[in-house]
Amino acid sequence: MTQAREVMIRAVDLSKHYGSTRAVDGISFEVFRKEVVGFLGPNGAGKTTTMKILTCFLAPTKGDAFVGGHSVWEQSLEIRKMLGYLPEDTPLYRDRTVLEYLEFIADVRGIERDARRAKIKNMVEVCGLGTVIGRVVGELSKGFRQRVGLAQAMIHDPEVLILDEPTSGLDPNQIAEIRALIKELGKEKTVILSTHILPEVQNTCGRVVIINQGRLVADGAPEELQARLEGAHYHVVVEKSDGNAAALKGTLQGITGVKTCNQVEAPEREVAFAIDTVGQADLRRELRLAVEQNGGGLLELRRDALSLEDVFRKLTVSDDAVEARARAAQAESKQGAADNA
Numbered sequence: 422m423t424q425a426r427e428v429m430i431r432a433v434d435l436s437k438h439y440g441s442t443r444a445v446d447g448i449s450f451e452v453f454r455k456e457v458v459g460f461l462g463p464n465g466a467g468k469t470t471t472m473k474i475l476t477c478f479l480a481p482t483k484g485d486a487f488v489g490g491h492s493v494w495e496q497s498l499e500i501r502k503m504l505g506y507l508p509e510d511t512p513l514y515r516d517r518t519v520l521e522y523l524e525f526i527a528d529v530r531g532i533e534r535d536a537r538r539a540k541i542k543n544m545v546e547v548c549g550l551g552t553v554i555g556r557v558v559g560e561l562s563k564g565f566r567q568r569v570g571l572a573q574a575m576i577h578d579p580e581v582l583i584l585d586e587p588t589s590g591l592d593p594n595q596i597a598e599i600r601a602l603i604k605e606l607g608k609e610k611t612v613i614l615s616t617h618i619l620p621e622v623q624n625t626c627g628r629v630v631i632i633n634q635g636r637l638v639a640d641g642a643p644e645e646l647q648a649r650l651e652g653a654h655y656h657v658v659v660e661k662s663d664g665n666a667a668a669l670k671g672t673l674q675g676i677t678g679v680k681t682c683n684q685v686e687a688p689e690r691e692v693a694f695a696i697d698t699v700g701q702a703d704l705r706r707e708l709r710l711a712v713e714q715n716g717g718g719l720l721e722l723r724r725d726a727l728s729l730e731d732v733f734r735k736l737t738v739s740d741d742a743v744e745a746r747a748r749a750a751q752a753e754s755k756q757g758a759a760d761n762a
């Protein structure tokens with residue numbers, strides 16, 4: 422049996438309000454020791470705000486968060502010691518050279534003089550800073566500034582790393598390098614990284630926490646979210662005949678397990694539907710029978726697995742957008758019925 426896993430980070434009903442904006446709205450989650458967790462969400466979801474709370478840069482409006490058992494309210498000093506943080510906009514001292522800056526950070530972090538040289542050398546190697554060590558930070562390209570940011574986050578060898586969009590601004594080669602680095606780090610450290618890039622979580626994270634409008638909307642392994650959370654997607658194409666589209670759409674929509682059925686663009690003399698289902702059950706037979714009952718000629722019936730991208734989109738489109746779409750679909754089907762009458 423595996424041992425009970427140790428919780429390294431715990432957020433309990435965490436909220437942060439800015440006036441009437443609920444940047445973070447009652448989020449709870451746990452991260453275990455040596456886990457790499459991806460924080461996924463669209464712009465403004467509350468990722469950075471949550472990370473600022475965990476790193477004690479911002480006090481929550483409500484709730485609590487614990488890192489290594491320490492509360493952000495009461496033991497921020499202990500928390501800061503055990504974590505490294507790569508902020509979204511790395512506030513580097515822009516007029517220092519990379520070496521001077523890392524020496525300064527080592528000093529702030531209380532690293533002994535004897536150990537300092539070796540630690541800096543190691544960071545320069547790990548983050549690929551050898552060619553820019555004597556350059557002024559403010560004159561570096563965005564990608565290299567990001568690497569310096571990573572070096573400052575890791576120089577004191579913290580147990581926990583909080584990385585806010587670690588690959589933003591990097592070129593594809595650097596992205597691959599940093600992803601490999603994070604994967605490697607995950608063997609020894611607990612890591613939370615935020616991103617809107619899906620391949621990032623798919624390749625580097627064992628678990629994904631999806632947040633939207635300050636709320637947690639999903640929490641699980643990437644493949645789990647894909648398989649468990651959502652239904653399937655079908656594509657149905659039939660031969661066009663007079664007035665059959667609206668009636669067929671109604672029939673398809675009535676099948677148990679069908680969540681939405683939308684008519685989509687199709688070549689002349691064809692009618693196509695995109696169908697989303699609630700569960701994982703195979704509905705191909707039911708869909709075929711429905712088409713036949715309507716006297717339509719079935720041209721194509723395809724079942725697509727949902728990608729993590731679909732999952733993300735479904736979970737993070739705003740309720741307003743969903744409602745607007747539902748209203749539009751209703752109006753459309755009424756219109757279709759009227760046309761048929």
Ligand SMILES: Nc1ncnc2c1ncn2[C@@H]1O[C@H](COP(=O)(O)OP(=O)(O)OP(=O)(O)O)[C@@H](O)[C@H]1O
Nearest residue numbers: 439442443444462463464465466467468469470471
């Ligand atoms: N200092 C602030 N004052 C007022 N509102 C703020 C402040 N900081 C953030 N917000 C608001 O809080 C919400 C969450 O912002 P946050 O930066 O946490 O999102 P994010 O998920 O990191 O987005 P992004 O992907 O764009 O980085 C947004 O609506 C934002 O406008």
Ligand SMILES: [Mg+2]
Nearest residue numbers: 468469470509
């Ligand atoms: Mg952010």
